[in-house]
Amino acid sequence: MEATIEISGLRKRFGGTQALDGMSFTVLPGQVTGFVGPNGAGKSTTMRIVLGLDAADAGSATVSGQPYRSLRHPLTHVGSLLDAAALQPSRTARNHLLWLAHSQGLTAARVDEVVEQAGLRSVIRRKAGGYSLGMRQRLGIAAALLGDPPVLMLDEPFNGMDPEGIVWMRGLLRTLAGQGRAVLVSSHLMSELQDAADHLVVVGRGKVIADTSIRELLAAASGDRVTLRTTAGPRAMSVLEHAGADVAATGPGTLTVSGLAAERVVALLAASAVPFAEVSAHRATLEEAYLELTRKAVEFHAADPSASRADREATR
Numbered sequence: 001m002e003a004t005i006e007i008s009g010l011r012k013r014f015g016g017t018q019a020l021d022g023m024s025f026t027v028l029p030g031q032v033t034g035f036v037g038p039n040g041a042g043k044s045t046t047m048r049i050v051l052g053l054d055a056a057d058a059g060s061a062t063v064s065g066q067p068y069r070s071l072r073h074p075l076t077h078v079g080s081l082l083d084a085a086a087l088q089p090s091r092t093a094r095n096h097l098l099w100l101a102h103s104q105g106l107t108a109a110r111v112d113e114v115v116e117q118a119g120l121r122s123v124i125r126r127k128a129g130g131y132s133l134g135m136r137q138r139l140g141i142a143a144a145l146l147g148d149p150p151v152l153m154l155d156e157p158f159n160g161m162d163p164e165g166i167v168w169m170r171g172l173l174r175t176l177a178g179q180g181r182a183v184l185v186s187s188h189l190m191s192e193l194q195d196a197a198d199h200l201v202v203v204g205r206g207k208v209i210a211d212t213s214i215r216e217l218l219a220a221a222s223g224d225r226v227t228l229r230t231t232a233g234p235r236a237m238s239v240l241e242h243a244g245a246d247v248a249a250t251g252p253g254t255l256t257v258s259g260l261a262a263e264r265v266v267a268l269l270a271a272s273a274v275p276f277a278e279v280s281a282h283r284a285t286l287e288e289a290y291l292e293l294t295r296k297a298v299e300f301h302a303a304d305p306s307a308s309r310a311d312r313e314a315t316r
């Protein structure tokens, strides 16, 4: 069976809150799938249901085709990091991992391997209670990797990480997906997922509002805009408009050209001897693409006032 997480029509109500309202998506092997959305959108509840920690009111969640509860030695099927703070503080980090390993029939040698992989060798005999949040995240990652699972599910693994830790985490996620594993990673910050995720599941108010490859999302958000820097603005504008482009002055000595590829802009300017200092295709950041995507989703803004504020700032 292929390594996957399949979520189908999940519904979950807590008192007056409809936490999940028909959540459905699939996490495929060989990819890092980013799971994003505002606070309270239902990301953690979805992950808890996958792990059998909460029961759904309706729908199903399976890991590689099986419900979590029916997995024997579940750590060898799915590794998870849900709450990095959930540790016994008086136990050393190594003993924490040994205890987990023994519960799953795994060896102490395997513990040493994941400690190395998580970059914790020099601090592994310290008490977990003294660990910073970033170190706890690394310890949680080590625990998730213990059973060498084909599926990984990490809730906010970048939380509390310093810049070096963020770069390390991105590299690790890429490596794990490159090994063919299915990797689901939730995050609040799109910038964390830049250069790390291949696919994005965006959720708002308990359901999926976009399920898209990052490449397609960035291509759509980047459009065919070209930034042009020139001291001969009016001449450049006339040449390019004559060739059918829309041209707008967007800053001192800067034009934004729509409707022509960068190569064509260079050729036209050169043919008319218009001087220029730079011609570059516009590349949207993941953050920009995400804001553009969610701007259209009424559901999303109703769920999170801070998203609309970010939106207003982005459109200023």
Ligand SMILES: Nc1ncnc2c1ncn2[C@@H]1O[C@H](COP(=O)(O)OP(=O)(O)OP(=O)(O)O)[C@@H](O)[C@H]1O
Pocket (backbone or CB within 6 Å): 014, 015, 017, 018, 019, 037, 038, 039, 040, 041, 042, 043, 044, 045, 046, 188
């Ligand atoms: N045990 C619970 N009891 C009551 N309400 C809950 C419980 N767990 C979650 N909720 C509610 O369900 C909704 C979804 O919460 P959830 O934690 O799944 O969202 P999230 O997307 O993970 O948010 P965050 O990004 O803040 O972690 C929220 O309104 C939350 O308050």
